[in-house]
Amino acid sequence: MSIEQVDRLVDVAALERLRQSIIEKRNPFQLRLRICNGTGCLASGADEVTAAFEAELTRRGLSAEINLVKSGCHGFCEKGPLVVVEPQETFYQRVKPEHVPAIVAATLDGKIVEELLYVDPATGERILHEQEVPFYRGQTRLVFGSNGTIDPTQIEDYIAIGGYSALAKALTQMSTAEIIDEVKRSGLRGRGGGGFPTGVKWESCRRADGDIKYVVCNADEGDPGAYMDRSLLEGTPHAVLEGMIIGAHAIGAHEGYIYVRNEYPLAVSNARRAIEQAMAYGLLGKDILGSGFDFKVSINRGGGAFVCGESSALMASLEGQVGEPRAKYVHTVEKGLWDRPTCLNNVETWANVPLIINRGADWYNQIGTEKSKGTKIFSLVGKVNNTGLVEVPMGIPLRDIIFDIGGGILDGKKFKAVQTGGPSGGFIPESLLHLPVDFDRLTEAGSMMGSGAMIVMDEGTCMVNMAKFFIDFLEEESCGKCVPCREGIDRMGEVLERITTGKGRMEDLELLEALADTLRLGSLCALGSTAANPVLTSLRYFRDEYIAHVVDKKCPAGECQALIQYSIISEKCTGCMVCVRECPSHAVTGKRREPAVIDLAVCSKCGVCYDVCRFDAVKRA
Amino acid sequence: MAAEMDSEKVQGILERHSERVNAIIDGYEGRKDLMISLLQDVQAEFNYVPRDAMVQISQRLDVPLSQVFSIATFFKAFNLTPRGRHLITVCDGTACHVRGGLRLIDKLDRDLGLTPGGTTEDGRFTLETVRCLGACALGPLMVIDGKYHGQMSSNKLDRTLRSYT
Numbered sequence: 001m002s003i004e005q006v007d008r009l010v011d012v013a014a015l016e017r018l019r020q021s022i023i024e025k026r027n028p029f030q031l032r033l034r035i036c037n038g039t040g041c042l043a044s045g046a047d048e049v050t051a052a053f054e055a056e057l058t059r060r061g062l063s064a065e066i067n068l069v070k071s072g073c074h075g076f077c078e079k080g081p082l083v084v085v086e087p088q089e090t091f092y093q094r095v096k097p098e099h100v101p102a103i104v105a106a107t108l109d110g111k112i113v114e115e116l117l118y119v120d121p122a123t124g125e126r127i128l129h130e131q132e133v134p135f136y137r138g139q140t141r142l143v144f145g146s147n148g149t150i151d152p153t154q155i156e157d158y159i160a161i162g163g164y165s166a167l168a169k170a171l172t173q174m175s176t177a178e179i180i181d182e183v184k185r186s187g188l189r190g191r192g193g194g195g196f197p198t199g200v201k202w203e204s205c206r207r208a209d210g211d212i213k214y215v216v217c218n219a220d221e222g223d224p225g226a227y228m229d230r231s232l233l234e235g236t237p238h239a240v241l242e243g244m245i246i247g248a249h250a251i252g253a254h255e256g257y258i259y260v261r262n263e264y265p266l267a268v269s270n271a272r273r274a275i276e277q278a279m280a281y282g283l284l285g286k287d288i289l290g291s292g293f294d295f296k297v298s299i300n301r302g303g304g305a306f307v308c309g310e311s312s313a314l315m316a317s318l319e320g321q322v323g324e325p326r327a328k329y330v331h332t333v334e335k336g337l338w339d340r341p342t343c344l345n346n347v348e349t350w351a352n353v354p355l356i357i358n359r360g361a362d363w364y365n366q367i368g369t370e371k372s373k374g375t376k377i378f379s380l381v382g383k384v385n386n387t388g389l390v391e392v393p394m395g396i397p398l399r400d401i402i403f404d405i406g407g408g409i410l411d412g413k414k415f416k417a418v419q420t421g422g423p424s425g426g427f428i429p430e431s432l433l434h435l436p437v438d439f440d441r442l443t444e445a446g447s448m449m450g451s452g453a454m455i456v457m458d459e460g461t462c463m464v465n466m467a468k469f470f471i472d473f474l475e476e477e478s479c480g481k482c483v484p485c486r487e488g489i490d491r492m493g494e495v496l497e498r499i500t501t502g503k504g505r506m507e508d509l510e511l512l513e514a515l516a517d518t519l520r521l522g523s524l525c526a527l528g529s530t531a532a533n534p535v536l537t538s539l540r541y542f543r544d545e546y547i548a549h550v551v552d553k554k555c556p557a558g559e560c561q562a563l564i565q566y567s568i569i570s571e572k573c574t575g576c577m578v579c580v581r582e583c584p585s586h587a588v589t590g591k592r593r594e595p596a597v598i599d600l601a602v603c604s605k606c607g608v609c610y611d612v613c614r615f616d617a618v619k620r621a
Numbered sequence: 622m623a624a625e626m627d628s629e630k631v632q633g634i635l636e637r638h639s640e641r642v643n644a645i646i647d648g649y650e651g652r653k654d655l656m657i658s659l660l661q662d663v664q665a666e667f668n669y670v671p672r673d674a675m676v677q678i679s680q681r682l683d684v685p686l687s688q689v690f691s692i693a694t695f696f697k698a699f700n701l702t703p704r705g706r707h708l709i710t711v712c713d714g715t716a717c718h719v720r721g722g723l724r725l726i727d728k729l730d731r732d733l734g735l736t737p738g739g740t741t742e743d744g745r746f747t748l749e750t751v752r753c754l755g756a757c758a759l760g761p762l763m764v765i766d767g768k769y770h771g772q773m774s775s776n777k778l779d780r781t782l783r784s785y786t
Contacts, residue, residue, distance in 0.1 A: 043756045043769030077758030224714030227755030262661055262698055263754060303657045303696025306752070320656035321688075322695045379757055381716035387758035419715065455715045469718055473752055479695070582775075584731050606727055611775060 008282035011290040012168040015159075018281075022160045031066045031107060032086040036148060038073025038231055039266060040388070041080035045096065049081045052097035056104050066107070072235015072270075074148035075389035076135055079118065084130060084148070091130040092116040121385070121407065135386045138405040140367070142375050143351050144228075144391045147235035152270045155277035158238040164283055166354035170246045171291040174357075179250040180206060183353065185361035187373030192218055192309065192346030193424065193450045194526075195372075195439040201343060205251045205333040208341035213253040215244055216337065216344045218314060219260035219267065222306040223422035224473065225453035228377040228389050229347035233260065233267040236351065237274035241297065243350030245284065246357060248295045251343050256297040259314055262304060272299055306423070306477035310525045311336070311344050313479070324479045325525035346451070348377060368394030372438040376449070382419075382456040383410045392437065399433040402456055413458040416557075417541070421450030423470045423477075424530035426537030427463060446537040448530070462559035463542040464549055468496040470534035478527065485528030488519045492535060501562040504550040509539060558620040561605045565621065570595040572617035579609035579618065635673065641666055642674045646681050653682050656692055660699055669700040697751075705740040705747035707785045710764040714753030717760035725761055726750065728775050745786070 009015045035041075035050050050070060057063045074082050079093035085107050092103060092113065099116060106113045117126040118133050127133050130148075150157035158164070170179050184199025205213060217240060221229040233240055244256050260268055275297050278284040286294045300318055307313045308323040315337045317323035336342025352374060356364045365373045372394040378401065381387050385407035392401060398418060402408070409415050417427040426447035428435065435441050439449050457466065471493045480486045492515050498504045516532030523529045539546060548554050555563040568579075568588075573595035579588045580596055587603040590596030595617075598609070610618040645662045649655050656678075663674050670693050679686040693699045709729070713722050729735040729748055740747040756762055759771025763778070770781055 039754075039769075040756050040758050043759050043762070043771045077756070080758075221755065222752075224753035225716045225757055226753070227757060230755040263751065300655070301658050301661060302698075303661070303692070304698040305696050317657065318654065320652075320654040320692070322691050379716075381757035381760070382719045387716075422715070453715065455719060457719060461719060466719075469715070477752075606731070607724065608728075608775060611724070 006280050008280075009289055010282070012172050015164060015168055015283075015289060019159050019162075019165075022156050026160065029087055032069055033066060033103075033107070034069045034071045034084040034086065034149065036072075036074045036080060036082040037070040038077070038080075038147075038234060039227075039264075040073060040077030041082055042266075044077075044080040044094075046081035048097045049083070049095050049100065052100040053104070056100050060104065062104070062108075066104070069151050070153075071149060072147040072152045073231035073389065074130070075144065075231070075391075076133070076386065077389070078385075078387040082148075089129050091118060091128065091133070093118050134407065135388065135390075135405055138400060139391050140375050140393045141391045142355055142367075143239070143348065144232065144236075144377055144389065146239075147231065150236070152235050152237055153273050155238060155274065155281065158236070162358070163238055163354075164242055166357035167242050167245055167283065168289060170249060170357050171289055171293060176206070176250045176252070179246065179357065182361045183250075183356060186356045186364040187361075187368070187371070188349065188352055188356060188364070189372065189439060190346060191348035191352070191376065191451065193223070193421070193448065195449060198345060198349055201333060201345070202247060202251055204331070205253075205341050205343040208334045210341050212255075212340050213251055214337045214340060214342040215248045215251060215253045215256040216314070216318070216342060217244055217256065217258040217350055218309065218344055218346045219258055219264070219271075220302045220308050220314060221261060221264075221347075221451065222304075222309050222477075223451045223453050225381055225419075225455045226379050226422060226451045228379055228452055230261075230264050230267050231389055232347050232351050232377070233258075233264070234270050237267075237271045238278065239351045239354055240271070240347055241274055241278055241284070243345075243353035244297060245288065245295055246353050247343060247345065247350065249293050251341075253343065254294050254296070256295065257318055257337075258297060258299045259302055259308075259318060260299060262301040268299060268301060275299070305479070306473075307479045307525070307527050310527060313525070314344065315342060322479075324481050325527075327524055348452075369436060369438045371440055372449075376437060376452055378437075378452045378454045380406050380454050380456070382454075383413065383458040383461070384408070384456040385410055394438055395436045397434050397436055398428065398454075401437070401454065402433070406456065409456065409458050413460065415456070416459050416461055417457045417463065419447075419455040419457065419466070419534070420453065421448035421533070422453050423474050424448060424526060424533055425450045425453075426533040427457075427466070427541060428537070429541040431541075446533065446540055448533070460557055460559065462500075462555050462557035463538040463545050464496065464500055465555075465557075465559050467535045467538040468493065468500055471496055471531070474527065474531045478531075482523045482525075482528055484518050484522030485531065488515050488522075489528075489531055491515055492532070496535070499546065499549050500555070500560040502549065502553040502560075504546075506547075506550055508550065509543070509546055512539065564605065565600060566598050566603060566605065566607070566609060567619045567621075568596050568598055569617050569619050572615050574615055574617070576614075578612050578614070582608050582612045584608060638667070638671065638673060639677060642677045643681075646678060651682060653684055656682075656684070656689070657696065657698075660689075660693055664699055667703075669703050672701070703740075705744050707746050707766050708764075709735075709746050709748050710751050710754070711737075711748065712752075712754045712756075712760065712762040712764075713750045714757065714760075716753075716757035717762050720760040722761040724775060725763060725773055725778060728778055732779075746782075 083092040188198040189195040310325045311332045313323040313325040377391045475489045575593040585604045587599045675689045735748045737750045763770045763773045
């Protein structure tokens with residue numbers, strides 16, 4: 001059905017009639033091939049796989065019998081491209097175009113392509129269904145659940161699974177005060193990092209003076225390592241929109257903005273399409289579902305600045321200004337965009353709203369811990385076996401996420417730390433892996449929930465070097481308005497550079513702590529005031545490693561180039577000559593079938609020999 | 622004589638540029654608040670933000686040139702110098718960093734003399750680094766002209782670059 005042809009839904013009954021007609025038209029026994037077209041799978045070649053399926057179905061004349069669905073992200077990006085066959089729900093992973101004819105043939109015969117099934121590394125057994133895979137088994141997928149099952153470019157898919165029923169309920173069965181009260185009682189807290197109670201924010205914005213108010217969706221996911229907002233906006237854009245419409249209605253706003261990173265082209269186009277479809281059905285625009293409520297949403301592409309995740313900087317950028325934060329003696333809920341009351345929530349927060357309205361605060365606040373309710377989506381990345389997006393109830397221990405869902409550390413190495421909260425967060429060592437994911441408990445440990453990046457590090461990761469990585473990031477991203485942030489981060493970078501190159505002094509550790517204090521006290525926004533967290537937590541939990549750099553001039557993890565040496569372990573070297581050929585500095589010499597030798601005077605320590613050796617014969621220490 | 626022809630030619634190019642910029646500005650109906658999107662469209666058209674385009678935007682939207690310039694330099698997305706034929710973006714977000722993203726950058730420097738922000742002498746490649754592209758499961762990640770190349774290694778890099786001339 002093309003967008004132009006649809007009838008506007010004049011009331012809630014019309015929405016329900018439409019829902020019924022969509023469901024009735026669908027055959028539950030229909031063969032459907034769901035191909036993940038999220039960014040992760042696309043990067044692994046999902047577009048070629050999709051094209052191969054289209055060609056194969058055309059070749060067999062089956063385009064009408066078997067439906068192809070390009071779904072959003074399933075979360076298990078490590079194993080992409082992912083394909084699910086309905087109605088049997090057979091789950092295929094790492095599908096390549098050459099597998100396509102076999103999948104189609106097996107599907108028609110009611111058979112299974114065994115070699116494309118996921119193999120449980122623990123038991124060696126092949127697993128048939130997605131939800132039985134250990135990666136998914138430990139998850140609670142409330143917000144992210146439909147992401148991999150519907151076509152994000154079809155509003156009808158979303159309506160068929162109950163979409164916009166929360167909006168219908170909010171518009172017709174609840175007063176605005178009741179909506180706000182429901183969200184308050186649910187205990188929902190902002191998923192963008194701050195963890196501020198959403199209902200309280202809505203209430204303040206509702207009460208703020210002014211006829212014109214705005215709601216804004218923050219999709220400027222600048223936190224490196226986090227991509228749940230991207231995947232949600234790509235895969236379930238209508239849930240985000242539905243949340244925004246409900247919020248706008250409760251607050252009394254008639255205009256909304258989605259501020260999205262320009263680096264997320266698929267999220268931009270899927271959100272844009274979702275808005276057009278919702279407009280066509282009258283779920284956005286004038287007199288939504290006959291309720292008399294008007295609301296429109298536009299999309300604004302960000303320019304790529306981490307600081308624009310901060311509310312006042314984001315709003316300045318929306319106004320077409322440079323994204324610098326301002327002092328917030330007056331909050332943005334009172335004076336935000338164009339100095340008018342503005343309610344800013346993150347993508348994931350908005351997507352939680354329809355669930356709360358539909359199923360009620362009492363259901364929602366059963367999930368999670370005392371002060372952190374509901375579920376949270378994390379991006380589990382780094383040196384972990386099962387990378388991808390995971391949605392878990394608040395309160396689950398970090399260990400369960402990394403070892404049960406994540407399947408432990410890559411290549412059987414030893415866990416060292418997990419970094420949560422991005423550049424504003426900190427490192428959490430093994431001794432604290434029992435910590436539950438909970439806003440307050442993570443903050444107590446010196447880190448924070450942040451937007452949900454969880455970067456796993458193994459014994460080969462140098463914590464001083466990682467702290468420097470985050471400081472370098474923040475040095476680039478500091479907007480430069482506050483001197484302590486602009487200059488302080490620079491100085492911290494210099495000190496860390498000294499330490500990682502073996503020129504550090506013991507006083508440097510105290511100097512870092514003193515600079516951290518200055519940053520915390522003297523910066524207007526959270527970028528500056530939390531910038532020192534990675535340094536502080538690495539000092540707190542991995543001080544020995546700093547001391548090794550300063551006193552022994554050694555990098556125990558073997559990562560800091562100035563402090564390591566490469567050498568060949570003669571007993572292991574087979575004389576295959578690969579390192580001799582690959583060394584860009586010609587520092588490795590040797591003859592065939594004789595151990596190679598590295599000339600340290602010539603070696604540039606680039607590590608190529610270490611990377612190319614297949615016999616673990618290159619030592620880095 | 623030759624210099625005259627050159628300047629005529631340059632004039633012609635500039636006029637055509639100016640028409641394209643005007644067409645983009647027209648699409649925004651004078652809305653100053655959409656400056657960032659406007660500059661993004663200009664960059665998409667020319668592959669960088671030319672100085673003349675900024676002057677034109679400033680005049681047509683009645684915004685001080687200093688303000689247009691400050692936006693174009695504040696946000697990471699904008700380049701004020703022309704880029705090479707192919708844009709290589711290497712992710713140096715945390716997840717890619719942990720998995721060795723820097724090795725790719727080192728290798729590009731070693732092999733092609735290409736440093737972040739720079740362009741090869743033959744105009745073949747421009748290298749940019751980005752802090753996270755949101756495909757962390759595939760780190761280290763590299764994007765060439767919008768196409769994602771996941772789980773990159775030094776060996777794979779050579780093969781991948783060969784197809785871009």
